[in-house]
Amino acid sequence: MAASATKQVAIIGGGPAGLIAAEVLSQHNIRVDLFDAMPSVGRKFLQAGKGGMNLTHSEAFPDFVNRYRHRQQEMLPLLQAFGADQLRQWAHDLGFDTFVGSSGRVFPTDMRAAPLLRTWLQRLREAGVKFHVRHRWIGWDQQQQLVFATPEGETTVKADAVLLALGGGSWSRLGSDGAWVPQLQQKGIAVAPLKAANCGFECDWSADFRSRFAGSPVKNVVASLTDSDGNRTERQGEFVITERGIEGSLIYVFAAELRDQLEQAGKSTLTLDLLPHKTAERIEQELRSRGAKSLSTQLKSKIGIDGVKAGLLRECLSKETFTSERLLAQAIKQFPLQVLRTTPMDEAISTAGGVCFSALNEQLMLQTLPGVFCAGEMLDWEAPTGGYLLTGCFASGFTAGHGILQWLNAQA
Numbered sequence: 588m589a590a591s592a593t594k595q596v597a598i599i600g601g602g603p604a605g606l607i608a609a610e611v612l613s614q615h616n617i618r619v620d621l622f623d624a625m626p627s628v629g630r631k632f633l634q635a636g637k638g639g640m641n642l643t644h645s646e647a648f649p650d651f652v653n654r655y656r657h658r659q660q661e662m663l664p665l666l667q668a669f670g671a672d673q674l675r676q677w678a679h680d681l682g683f684d685t686f687v688g689s690s691g692r693v694f695p696t697d698m699r700a701a702p703l704l705r706t707w708l709q710r711l712r713e714a715g716v717k718f719h720v721r722h723r724w725i726g727w728d729q730q731q732q733l734v735f736a737t738p739e740g741e742t743t744v745k746a747d748a749v750l751l752a753l754g755g756g757s758w759s760r761l762g763s764d765g766a767w768v769p770q771l772q773q774k775g776i777a778v779a780p781l782k783a784a785n786c787g788f789e790c791d792w793s794a795d796f797r798s799r800f801a802g803s804p805v806k807n808v809v810a811s812l813t814d815s816d817g818n819r820t821e822r823q824g825e826f827v828i829t830e831r832g833i834e835g836s837l838i839y840v841f842a843a844e845l846r847d848q849l850e851q852a853g854k855s856t857l858t859l860d861l862l863p864h865k866t867a868e869r870i871e872q873e874l875r876s877r878g879a880k881s882l883s884t885q886l887k888s889k890i891g892i893d894g895v896k897a898g899l900l901r902e903c904l905s906k907e908t909f910t911s912e913r914l915l916a917q918a919i920k921q922f923p924l925q926v927l928r929t930t931p932m933d934e935a936i937s938t939a940g941g942v943c944f945s946a947l948n949e950q951l952m953l954q955t956l957p958g959v960f961c962a963g964e965m966l967d968w969e970a971p972t973g974g975y976l977l978t979g980c981f982a983s984g985f986t987a988g989h990g991i992l993q994w995l996n997a998q999a
Contacts, residue, residue: 594617594747594748595617595619595620595747596617596619596747596749597749598620599623599752599753600622600963601621601762602628602980603632604981604984605621605628606629607985607988610716610988611992614714617992619717623720625761626720627720629708631754631761631762640699641693641694641972641973642678642977644973645671646691648671652666654970655969655970655975662968664949665983666978666979669982674978683695684696722737723736724767733749747958747995747998748991750987750988755940757934757937757938759933763938765781767965778940778967779939781939781940782932782939783931783932783934784843784935785842785976786846786930786934787829787929788833788842790831790833790926791927793902797830800894800895801828803894804825804835804895805828805895808825808837808860808861808863809823809859810837810838810841810858811860812845815848815851822837823837833924836972840971841857842971843939858923859921859922862892862919865891867920870919871915871916873885877889892919937976938964939968941964941966942966942967944966947961950990951966951986951987952987952990962986962987966983
């Protein structure tokens with residue numbers, strides 16, 4: 588596609604979706620101006636890379652697509668155009684090789700986000716992309732020009748096409764505050780309510796348990812949950828006890844279903860196997876063989892339950908459970924951890940909800956606002972951590988970038 592260099596595209600949002608769209612467009616002789624409300628771009632990208640930049644995941648494509656739950660159908664063509672393999676090749680072309688970790692997650696060899704982002708931005712600048720930071724988009728004026736609030740006051744921009752890649756509603760300190768929602772709703776755009784995804788959950792901890800175990804990791808457990816369709820998900824890993832409840836990578840796997848069950852029924856329970864390497868029968872036998880030992884001593888020395896796991900038993904199980912070796916053994920293998928609420932949306936890693944796919948065409952252009960496209964986390968999809976979120980943002984930005992090219996050429 589060879590659109591004229593006189594065509595100007597405004598991209599609002601400097602996350603992965605906006606940046607990859609800028610790359611697509613700049614490679615096709617389009618003038619690209621990218622605007623971001625923050626003093627620099629890619630802030631959430633950098634935050635996500637702390638502790639290791641998880642770019643994507645190596646699992647088979649059908650399983651990969653399945654991670655997008657109720658939006659598999661909508662995300663499938665986007666991921667077919669730019670999925671895990673394409674993302675790894677993109678990183679390689681930037682000069683960053685990747686490797687697959689033991690969990691199947693894909694990382695740059697040096698594990699860091701900053702060098703990758705720095706190199707990417709340099710390549711975009713060399714391709715002619717112009718960056719405008721501290722430009723907060725506040726809507727359109729009567730002439731349908733984009734209006735930005737800047738340190739020098741309001742300014743307007745006219746563009747031949749626009750990409751909105753404004754993020755969701757979490758981590759507002761990094762620029763994703765969901766302030767765009769009323770702007771689009773005023774235009775009659777269907778927007779599903781934003782809600783926490785990949786989030787922690789609140790539990791009704793006692794003051795004693797909270798003071799003793801907040802910050803403690805619960806390691807080597809298997810968590811399971813059955814959804815409304817009767818499908819059971821099971822994962823092994825660890826999570827962390829917080830002042831208010833629980834959080835961590837194992838919890839994020841189940842976050843969407845836990846949240847949905849809370850919304851529908853007002854409660855939800857995650858089932859934990861606290862000793863996945865032992866059967867209930869063996870645990871019961873070991874409990875019965877304690878002789879003169881105290882139950883706490885036997886749990887610690889013979890069974891391997893102490894610290895925070897022992898604290899969870901005391902915190903959540905009835906006194907009657909401790910009087911029966913069989914009931915206690917069953918509880919250790921099927922420990923009911925009830926959650927009450929999600930943690931606040933702004934503390935979540937990501938958000939669900941956003942611009943409904945029904946409001947968009949296949950190129951992610953708004954049906955009622957020709958020339959205006961949307962991409963990234965502001966679309967109504969969600970995925971767990973593990974590289975799926977980032978891949979989804981890249982995939983939607985890539986599709987929107989090519990959609991803009993098609994739109995501009997159709998207008999020529």
